[in-house]
Amino acid sequence: MPTFFRAASAPLRMMREPIDVALHLSEPTLAEVFIANRPQLLRVARRIVRTAELADDVMQDAYLKIADGPCVRKADRPIGYCCQVVRNVALDCCRRHTVEASYRTFDIDVETLDVAGPPAPDRLMRERQAIHAIDKVLAALPARTRLVFELYRLEGLTQREIALRLGCALGLVNGLIAEAAQAIKECGRLLVDD
Amino acid sequence: MTQEQDDPIWSAAWQWVQREYDRENFDAAARDEMTAWLVADPAHRKAYDKAARLWLLAGLVPPSSTE
Numbered sequence: 001m002p003t004f005f006r007a008a009s010a011p012l013r014m015m016r017e018p019i020d021v022a023l024h025l026s027e028p029t030l031a032e033v034f035i036a037n038r039p040q041l042l043r044v045a046r047r048i049v050r051t052a053e054l055a056d057d058v059m060q061d062a063y064l065k066i067a068d069g070p071c072v073r074k075a076d077r078p079i080g081y082c083c084q085v086v087r088n089v090a091l092d093c094c095r096r097h098t099v100e101a102s103y104r105t106f107d108i109d110v111e112t113l114d115v116a117g118p119p120a121p122d123r124l125m126r127e128r129q130a131i132h133a134i135d136k137v138l139a140a141l142p143a144r145t146r147l148v149f150e151l152y153r154l155e156g157l158t159q160r161e162i163a164l165r166l167g168c169a170l171g172l173v174n175g176l177i178a179e180a181a182q183a184i185k186e187c188g189r190l191l192v193d194d
Numbered sequence: 195m196t197q198e199q200d201d202p203i204w205s206a207a208w209q210w211v212q213r214e215y216d217r218e219n220f221d222a223a224a225r226d227e228m229t230a231w232l233v234a235d236p237a238h239r240k241a242y243d244k245a246a247r248l249w250l251l252a253g254l255v256p257p258s259s260t261e
Contacts, residue, residue, distance in 0.1 A: 072255060075256040076257070076259050081256050084256075084257075088253035088254060092246070092250045092253075096246075102229040106230070131251050131255060134252050139258070150257050154257055158217065159218060160218055178212075184248065184252050185248075187248060187251075188204065188244060188245065
């Protein structure tokens with residue numbers, strides 16, 4: 001994790017005290033919810049990544065994603081949304097590590113791999129645009145397709161678990177997920193290659 | 195970047211990211227197959243990284259409010 005991210009952790013450390021929501025006239029921001037629930041969110045990260053250090057990296061990254069710029073839409077359950085972001089950033093961290101480990105089994109020197117530097121401001125802006133575009137694309141999907149996608153991608157259920165929960169065939173779940181993924185795929189044009 | 199939807203490398207990369215996420219079915223053989231594809235061409239890895247980033251972003255969308 002580049003030092004760029006470390007600087008952003010200062011407010012996290014300074015504002016550990018839970019925020020008394022009742023005293024606020026306006027609703028707390030997502031960033032405030034994140035900070036107030038940091039111990040719980042850290043536990044979510046720790047259950048997924050192997051080390052405390054990686055969990056810290058995940059927390060920083062997730063905090064930036066939440067604090068940096070307004071969310072696409074207001075999340076109905078701010079704490080639930082914070083958990084979702086931490087979980088998915090943590091899973092992505094594991095994915096990256098697994099890919100790098102698999103390179104080693106192919107005798108490829110990991111040192112030669114590109115290490116992602118601090119994201120350019122332009123990249124963050126593009127990512128925000130992509131989230132907006134994905135949100136729009138998802139909103140256009142049939143309700144059932146969207147529900148299955150949300151259980152799969154946002155809540156992290158497996159296809160089998162979704163079929164069980166909704167009482168439908170695994171093949172149907174698989175097809176609906178493929179439909180949602182196909183719709184999201186076109187939003188890739190908004191991301192730069194880097 | 196032009197006509198990305200018809201780009202076979204982008205399509206393959208997106209497919210790999212989808213298969214990899216499906217943890218019930220992505221076994222060691224599939225992992226090896228994906229790694230072989232990734233190392234075969236730097237353009238493959240580049241497209242894969244981008245596809246993985248897009249899939250992460252898809253996981254950052256808030257749930258629909260109708261639930």
